[in-house]
Amino acid sequence: MDLLETQLHGISKRLRTGSLSIPDIGDILPASLMLHDLDGLQPIGCNYMNNWGCEHLGTSVDEVNELGKAYYERYFVPEESLAIFEGMNNYLVIGDFDKQYNFFQRVKLHNDIDYTWFYTVCKVVQVKAAVGTENKIILLSSPVLGLDNLIARVTKTLDQDCYIRANYRRFAELTKREKEIITLLANGKSTREIAEQLFISDHTVSTHRKNIIRKIDCKSFAALLKFALAFDLI
Numbered sequence: 001m002d003l004l005e006t007q008l009h010g011i012s013k014r015l016r017t018g019s020l021s022i023p024d025i026g027d028i029l030p031a032s033l034m035l036h037d038l039d040g041l042q043p044i045g046c047n048y049m050n051n052w053g054c055e056h057l058g059t060s061v062d063e064v065n066e067l068g069k070a071y072y073e074r075y076f077v078p079e080e081s082l083a084i085f086e087g088m089n090n091y092l093v094i095g096d097f098d099k100q101y102n103f104f105q106r107v108k109l110h111n112d113i114d115y116t117w118f119y120t121v122c123k124v125v126q127v128k129a130a131v132g133t134e135n136k137i138i139l140l141s142s143p144v145l146g147l148d149n150l151i152a153r154v155t156k157t158l159d160q161d162c163y164i165r166a167n168y169r170r171f172a173e174l175t176k177r178e179k180e181i182i183t184l185l186a187n188g189k190s191t192r193e194i195a196e197q198l199f200i201s202d203h204t205v206s207t208h209r210k211n212i213i214r215k216i217d218c219k220s221f222a223a224l225l226k227f228a229l230a231f232d233l234i
Contacts, residue, residue, distance in 0.1 A: 022035055022048050022127070023048075023050075025050075026048070026049075026050025026051065026052070026053075027050065027051070029050065029052060029140070030052060030142075031052060031053075031140055031141055031142040031143075032049070032050065032052055032053030032056065032057075032118075032139075032140070032141040032142075033048075033049070033050040033052070033053060033138070033139070033140055033141075034046055034048065034049045034050075034053060034138070034139045034141075035047045035048040035049075035127075035136050035137070035138050035139075036136060036137040036138075036139070037136060038124070038135050038136055038137060041089075041092040041093065043088075043137055045065050046061050046064045046065055047061075047136065048061060049061050049064065053141075055110070056109050056110060057075060057107075057109065057110055058109075058110025058111065059110075074108070075107055075108050076105060076106065076107060076108070077105070077106050077115065080105050080106060081105075084103050084105060087101055087103060088101055088122060091122070091124075092124070097123065097124040097125075097135075099123075100121050100122060100123045101121075101122040101123070102119070102120065102121050102122070103119075103120055103122070104117060104118070104119055104120075104144070105117075105118050105120060105141075106118070107141075116143050117143065117144045118141045118142060118143055118144060119141070119142055119144050120139055120140065120141040120142075121139070121140045121141075122137060122138070122139050123137070123138055124136070124137055124138075125137075125138050160230055163226070163230050164230050164231070167216070167227065167230065167231075170215055170216045170217070171216070171227075171231050173215055174212070174215060174216070177198075177208060178208055178211060178212050178215070179233055180198070181194060181198075181205065181208050181209065181212065182212060182216075182224065182227070182228050182233050183228065183233045183234055184197065184198075185209070185212075185221075185224060185228075186224060186225050186228035186229075186233060186234045187234060191205045191206060191209070
């Protein structure tokens with residue numbers, strides 16, 4: 001991600017001096033590159049999209065402009081687009097164009113059913129024109145491989161953290177012996193096997209099991225296993 005931002009910073013400098021053209025950049029980047037015209041602080045349409053972007057979306061610059069708002073409905077998640085528009089508007093209003101506006105977004109690529117996560121760097125750049133320079137918005141978007149798995153892991157961790165907070169009091173009320181029996185139960189041991197391993201009677205194990213169920217409110221093996229995993233009992 002830092003590399004993408006560094007690339008765009010270098011690109012913007014060369015565009016301003018005219019030592020590099022947009023097509024020159026677009027032809028060599030393994031990412032989507034788009035250029036939007038500006039009317040004051042208002043983006044007014046796509047001026048350029050490189051071949052990589054067109055091929056992966058299965059579209060063209062002309063079609064993007066013809067679609068208008070429908071472009072965002074076709075390729076992006078509407079709720080995410082609204083947040084991105086708000087962030088981009090704030091970036092334009094603040095007007096510190098030495099900085100960039102960066103965001104994650106999900107994109108539905110050509111012939112794909114699921115969305116793919118992209119990291120996008122957005123910057124207002126000065127492009128050399130026939131007379132002087134013109135301000136335009138450049139967006140450089142690169143797919144982030146493995147981000148879906150990362151988000152799933154983060155979500156799982158957050159969910160588990162909520163579960164632990166909600167059940168910690170129950171865990172704290174367990175005796176050392178009860179925790180020991182939960183570990184054995186979670187590992188598939190029967191009442192008889194637990195009794196033999198701990199040198200106690202079957203009746204004592206059954207009593208512990210009843211107390212465990214009452215204390216942690218786990219009425220199924222799946223619920224017991226979730227509890228044991230959350231509190232590192234297995």
